Amino acid sequence: MERVLVVSTDRKQLMPCHPARARQLLKTSKAAVLRRYPFTIILRDRVNGDCQPIEFKVDPGSKVTGIALVADFKRGKTVIWAAELKHRGRQIKDSLDARRAIRRSRRNRKTRYRQSRFNNRTRPEGWLPPSLMSRVHNVDTSASKLQRFVPITSIAVETNRFDTQKLVNPKISGIEYQQGTLFGYEVREYLLEKWGRKCAYCGKTDVPLEVEHIVPRSRGGTNRITNLTLSCEKCNQKKGNLTAGEFGYPDVQKQALKPLKDAAAVNATSYAIGNMLKKYGLPISFWSGGRTKYNRTRQGYPKAHWIDAACVGERGESVNLNPDMQPLIIVAKGHGSRQICRVDRFGFPRTSAKGLRIVHGFRTGDLVRAVVPNSKKKGFYTGRVAVRSSGNFNIQTSNGTVQGINHRHCSVLHQADGYNYN
Numbered sequence: 001m002e003r004v005l006v007v008s009t010d011r012k013q014l015m016p017c018h019p020a021r022a023r024q025l026l027k028t029s030k031a032a033v034l035r036r037y038p039f040t041i042i043l044r045d046r047v048n049g050d051c052q053p054i055e056f057k058v059d060p061g062s063k064v065t066g067i068a069l070v071a072d073f074k075r076g077k078t079v080i081w082a083a084e085l086k087h088r089g090r091q092i093k094d095s096l097d098a099r100r101a102i103r104r105s106r107r108n109r110k111t112r113y114r115q116s117r118f119n120n121r122t123r124p125e126g127w128l129p130p131s132l133m134s135r136v137h138n139v140d141t142s143a144s145k146l147q148r149f150v151p152i153t154s155i156a157v158e159t160n161r162f163d164t165q166k167l168v169n170p171k172i173s174g175i176e177y178q179q180g181t182l183f184g185y186e187v188r189e190y191l192l193e194k195w196g197r198k199c200a201y202c203g204k205t206d207v208p209l210e211v212e213h214i215v216p217r218s219r220g221g222t223n224r225i226t227n228l229t230l231s232c233e234k235c236n237q238k239k240g241n242l243t244a245g246e247f248g249y250p251d252v253q254k255q256a257l258k259p260l261k262d263a264a265a266v267n268a269t270s271y272a273i274g275n276m277l278k279k280y281g282l283p284i285s286f287w288s289g290g291r292t293k294y295n296r297t298r299q300g301y302p303k304a305h306w307i308d309a310a311c312v313g314e315r316g317e318s319v320n321l322n323p324d325m326q327p328l329i330i331v332a333k334g335h336g337s338r339q340i341c342r343v344d345r346f347g348f349p350r351t352s353a354k355g356l357r358i359v360h361g362f363r364t365g366d367l368v369r370a371v372v373p374n375s376k377k378k379g380f381y382t383g384r385v386a387v388r389s390s391g392n393f394n395i396q397t398s399n400g401t402v403q404g405i406n407h408r409h410c411s412v413l414h415q416a417d418g419y420n421y422n
């Protein structure tokens with residue numbers, strides 16, 4: 001059951017409460033709404049209360065990151081709050097590419113007024129491309145917001161999709177690895193990802209795939225992950241005692257030695273997220289993605305980013321959750337552009353310079369509620385506002401944009417913070 005975040009009168013984090021309880025508190029004026037997203041109430045008269053341990057769990061992804069808060073109740077571990085954070089990595093890459101193109105074209109025109117500079121940039125240690133770094137910052141922002149409203153006691157992060165150490169040398173730790181259940185999971189998942197979820201030989205999908213030795217065992221091939229691929233039963237039988245090269249697939253043989261291409265980039269991002277979260281000074285643990293999937297499948301939960309987050313690590317082995325629960329969807333939107341005005345396709349100014357950013361205390365992107373009394377636009381409107389220096393704003397509601405709403409009728413529900421919520 002999803003819970004409502006609660007803070008005390010002096011803004012100390014309290015145990016999140018049941019929505020019905022929150023409704024009752026709000027109705028009887030014992031609490032007030034402190035924040036819309038994540039929904040948090042502030043108590044008027046209570047200062048402290050009992051807290052159970054709460055773990056903040058993250059499953060970083062390249063497009064979406066799953067976040068779950070799992071409380072350690074007497075009756076078992078339970079998901080009390082969840083969110084899915086959508087990143088804007090691709091957009092950042094595109095806009096940096098566009099900027100680079102503009103700068104290049106400017107250098108090639110006959111407008112040069114200074115010598116070109118090159119080879120004068122350094123990168124600090126642990127540097128990541130901006131598109132990857134934005135994912136790290138997104139998770140960090142969410143963590144720091146939650147940490148203000150929830151008494152988090154520990155953090156668990158999925159840091160790598162595949163535990164490459166353990167894939168290559170399954171003996172290094174843990175009885176489960178040696179006995180093959182979890183180890184088998186990591187290996188299969190790795191191979192599925194590497195070979196594109198299809199038979200490496202005939203390319204068939206949606207058939208049961210078998211783990212297959214590229215150089216057969218009988219010919220001296222090893223069980224190392226680099227010697228394994230996936231094939232359908234037919235191809236496996238046909239190949240028999242041949243190596244992939246002899247079977248007529250030299251490219252399969254070649255690809256065997258290459259590691260999974262993007263695993264390194266995903267791992268780098270996840271490690272950066274893990275390091276970033278260390279600053280909260282809470283006990284933090286790192287886990288592999290194979291383990292997450294193993295936990296999730298064993299409990300029969302469907303695939304969702306927030307469920308994956310809840311299933312991260314050893315403590316994800318038994319988690320109570322309702323698969324129908326609606327997680328908070330957080331979409332990273334950035335903070336607008338620095339361009340002074342819009343340009344046409346040739347790069348010439350098309351509009352006049354942007355006006356003031358803050359008008360009568362409102363900022364474009366704020367979530368506002370407008371109550372318009374007697375006029376043509378009489379009614380209630382809720383949505384994102386676009387401010388105009390005239391004081392008559394546009395509000396983007398779910399039924400389209402309403403124009404010319406005076407600022408006197410508006411009140412801010414949630415200030416623009418670079419994210420959309422629903």
Ligand SMILES: [Zn+2]
Nearest residue numbers: 199202232235
């Ligand atoms: Zn096949």
